[in-house]
Amino acid sequence: MTPTDIASLLDDRPADGIFRIERRAFQDPDVFDLEMRHVFEANWVFLGLDSQAPKPHDYITTWLGRAPVLVSRGADGQLRCFINSCRHKRSTLAHLPSGNARVHTCRYHGWVFDSSGANKLIKSREEGAYSESFEHSDRDLEPIAKFENYRGMLFGSLNPDAPSLDSYLGDAKAVLDLVLDQSPQGIELIPGVVRYTFEANWKFQLENCSDSYHFTSTHPSFLRLAEQRARSAKETGDIKTVWHNNKPWESAEARLGTFSFEHGHSLLWSSQVNVDTHPLFGQLPELTERVGQVRAKWILSTRNFTIFPSLQIAENAASQIRVMRPLSATRTEMITYCFAPIDEKPEARAQRIRQYEDFFNPSGLATPDDTVIYEDCQQGYAAPTPRWQLGYMRGIAATSDRSNSYARELDIDPVASVDGPVNLYDETLMHTTYRAWHRQLVQGAQHDGALREKDAA
Ligand code: FES
Numbered sequence: 001m002t003p004t005d006i007a008s009l010l011d012d013r014p015a016d017g018i019f020r021i022e023r024r025a026f027q028d029p030d031v032f033d034l035e036m037r038h039v040f041e042a043n044w045v046f047l048g049l050d051s052q053a054p055k056p057h058d059y060i061t062t063w064l065g066r067a068p069v070l071v072s073r074g075a076d077g078q079l080r081c082f083i084n085s086c087r088h089k090r091s092t093l094a095h096l097p098s099g100n101a102r103v104h105t106c107r108y109h110g111w112v113f114d115s116s117g118a119n120k121l122i123k124s125r126e127e128g129a130y131s132e133s134f135e136h137s138d139r140d141l142e143p144i145a146k147f148e149n150y151r152g153m154l155f156g157s158l159n160p161d162a163p164s165l166d167s168y169l170g171d172a173k174a175v176l177d178l179v180l181d182q183s184p185q186g187i188e189l190i191p192g193v194v195r196y197t198f199e200a201n202w203k204f205q206l207e208n209c210s211d212s213y214h215f216t217s218t219h220p221s222f223l224r225l226a227e228q229r230a231r232s233a234k235e236t237g238d239i240k241t242v243w244h245n246n247k248p249w250e251s252a253e254a255r256l257g258t259f260s261f262e263h264g265h266s267l268l269w270s271s272q273v274n275v276d277t278h279p280l281f282g283q284l285p286e287l288t289e290r291v292g293q294v295r296a297k298w299i300l301s302t303r304n305f306t307i308f309p310s311l312q313i314a315e316n317a318a319s320q321i322r323v324m325r326p327l328s329a330t331r332t333e334m335i336t337y338c339f340a341p342i343d344e345k346p347e348a349r350a351q352r353i354r355q356y357e358d359f360f361n362p363s364g365l366a367t368p369d370d371t372v373i374y375e376d377c378q379q380g381y382a383a384p385t386p387r388w389q390l391g392y393m394r395g396i397a398a399t400s401d402r403s404n405s406y407a408r409e410l411d412i413d414p415v416a417s418v419d420g421p422v423n424l425y426d427e428t429l430m431h432t433t434y435r436a437w438h439r440q441l442v443q444g445a446q447h448d449g450a451l452r453e454k455d456a457a
């Protein structure tokens, strides 16, 4: 695809109330290749939590675009991040998702690297008749270009020219703070990562996190279960309120809103709080004392949050961190975890895990609904016409530039804010995401074209 083809994937005309994406964006291998190189490998990408590797020599493995990476805590206690690939012939070095290892030994020819990435041993080195230049070459694991820690959340980038993590996150940091302030010690992952794949483009998952419109039509089995529980709880008097409770939000009715941030990040929030079954509700007095009434209210709100391109933090029926790993234009791997405040009370933790099982995972009542729909959409996009779809138009007339009164409560200035009744089901928060995506793809395609011309000259 030429830079002109790439530019034509988005039809963005705010003055005419039009925002459309071309169907090829979800299918074309050229688009996927550009996404890998100019989105996933050029931006900051979430790698994990520092609480996943608390002790010296602890490590986790993950992916940064197409690159396997190893996050390892050295003997000195410092976390570092390397390309998870041996310097000899590039074999992947660490194979488990996490572990503790003073050294990593390559299973091909046996080179050894310590937990700080230093090459410590080359098998049969003395007999190897190596050249002088080999002896002076850098044989240590290759550090990634940038690696930073935001309050225990680890991000990396393969792009030496990436802006600072602080400026990349921008005002979206305020939403991360709502996640991280749930206990004085921050958050941790509950053991038990779940990985699954679906045969569809990664952007269906990207969109779905922010898509409140699908909930009632895609997840009827979950809703029926919630209603049934509500009925029986009412009969037994176990639970006083189950859905649509205005506490601790003081508004007269539940609201739904969105904030769009720079660099493609987005937040969908709702003031619907199921206070009696929220695992944090028992801690509300302490929470309010620590963070104040307004922030406590926001922490208890229902939120679906995306840090572009690959991190989603869902705090709705339960609390989930999920990472998207695109494998091809039509295949995606999801890496998902339940997370919880550190030092949570055992009853609240048990409740959180039960709620998580209800809704998430391939065995839950919601995740399979969504992944089947992504595959349905992928099939629908295979039809050669129509060129555009109408999936980004709800809420356009309700969008206010920059902040609104809800944003001001959090002291943030998003690029756009929407506030409305719960069934407004705003779709406009994908605009900031696709504008960032489009800008990076167009610039990337132009950059590649300029390089090709230079090579040909
Ligand atoms: S590839 Fe690792 S030692 Fe040869």
Ligand SMILES: [Fe+2]
Residues within 6 Å of the ligand: 208, 214, 215, 218, 219, 366, 370
């Ligand atoms: Fe869903």
